[in-house]
Amino acid sequence: MNRIQICVSVSCIAYSLLFGIAKGDVFGKDQPITLILLDITPMLPVLDGVVMELQDCALPLLREVIPTDKEEVAFKDLDAAILVGSMPRREGMERKDLLKANVAIFKSQGAALEKYAKKTVKVLVVGNPANTNCLIAAKSAPSIPKENFSCLTRLDHNRARSQVPVWRSGLSITLCVILFNNVSLLFYYTKVNMAGSDLACFDVVKDDDWLKGAFISTVQQRGAAVIAARKLSSAMSAAKAICDHMRDIWSGTPEGEFVSMGVYSSSNSYGVAEDLIYSFPVHIKDKQWKIVDGLAINDFSRGKMDATAAELVEERDTAVTFLSA
Template identity: 50%
Template sequence: MAKQPVRVLVTGAAGQIGYALVPMIARGVMLGPDQPVILHMLDIPPAAESLNGVKMELIDSAFPLLKGVIATTDVEEACKDVNIAVMVGGFPRKEGMERKDVMSKNVSIYKSQASALEKCAAKDVKVLVVANPANTNALILKEFAPSIPDKNITCLTRLDHNRALGQISERTGFQVSDVKNVIIWGNHSSTQYPDVNHAVVITPKGEKPVREVVNDDEWLNGPFITTVQQRGAAIIKARKLSSALSAASSACDHIRDWVLGTPKGTWVSMGVLSDGSYKVPKGVIYSFPVTCANGEWSIVQGLLIDGFSRTKLDATADELIEEKEMAYSCL
């Protein structure tokens, strides 16, 4: 029997990331080549005409898996019965704006969207927050959608994870598919910590630690980390636009692994609610290494954290606590 369609919401769907993301979903990149989807696309009223243009293009693409398209500026209509919600829409920081101003705008947006998901979405909806500040936007969404299980609200650090894989691949000459188990700890910001201490490369002679294959600790502890942390800014400088294509691809990776599972022996990075693992304070959305099975994620336990890493984990946690306090002051 054919599978029932999954309803997937994309907010900010007329924007750059949305425009890159919706055809990937319709083509089966997110949920697999045999999973039909119904796309729910939301954007703000000034983008209504552009949003309708995206809908026309989706229809014109004749995607066999696409069983329906809803394009709307009404948040409750967009959220009705959705099984997966990818929250791309947010208020971007503009020149001259203070962090608190941006936080205040996004708190307002995510309170409203959380309430609509709470009221209208499927009760087991899985939520991925992409819009920055992603970790704290996800936390606000959790606060205002209390019936959605905490484990069903996540944020995107898979983009940073994939950037780290790409850097190791470029440095070593091995295919990116041969590199696994890097970790992004913490915030999706410049304080995040890309960690290769537990990562391996699959070589013709078997798995070898990334540190052994790279054989350059100075690079791994310095330029590698800063390159991953600042990659988004570098792309904006080069392209004069944000990293929409890689963000969309990473959002698909995040949801696909969450729903369909991670390969045995492999973990990925997801921003999830801290349970205190690795001495990370509870009550913040923090990126951890996770494995996924049966639609559930689990934090990888028992990894040794050296002194250098401990400092990095704590620094990004401190930033998230500061962001949380700032966001709550805007409520």
């Protein structure tokens, strides 16, 4: 079997992510892989230590680990790219300045993907603002299908699932899909084991005050709560979400099930403007995603979705001015 090449831009999250990829949790238990670790030049000595650790794990699927600070090396003939790093917001930095800095990063990485990677490469953007960073990377790689680019909303999806206790509904919840962007709440949908019925979360939980209040705030503030508690970001849960996301792209979703994923909006699904990366419910087969249409949306969720789309349009339009500068 041919090995696949995966580039990971390294960060605290990536350190937690690499072991799962290397031992086969993402691309399969019989799929040999090459890991390419991309970081800035001052971090190369640290990457050498990461390489040594991966070697010491003696993982049978891991054929090679290549540390580099050069995009032409990192993106050469890639099958998958996981872009974890981005410019974090610093004290006193305006959002416009943050966008400008990230446009420069993801314009460069998109151009490198365009020049060096396989046209079938699957690209996952994690670094925030992930939706717009992903869109900039896709626009900078015009010969790679925009459907090959996605951004991570799975962490909030997983966080939200963990907040919906069975006791609130009194039913056996078999599938709970919760859709978020990294800007604001979208909507959530629950399938329950009740005569094969699919019901909206509001109809199952029957606690509107909690769903509109504590549920949303808990999920939205979870990252900050983790940082406050452990004095570091939520690297383990983020790494798990990345593995979940890429595994679903590679292996597909079970028939009848769907997941949250930030993907390219091109068909006005759910009334969302075109030319955005937006979190939708998707079903995946043969490495191709398809938006699951027709889920019921109440007025509360509709308002949140529209607010998110408006914010993303504004963010996109600002970022595009930097892209063409």
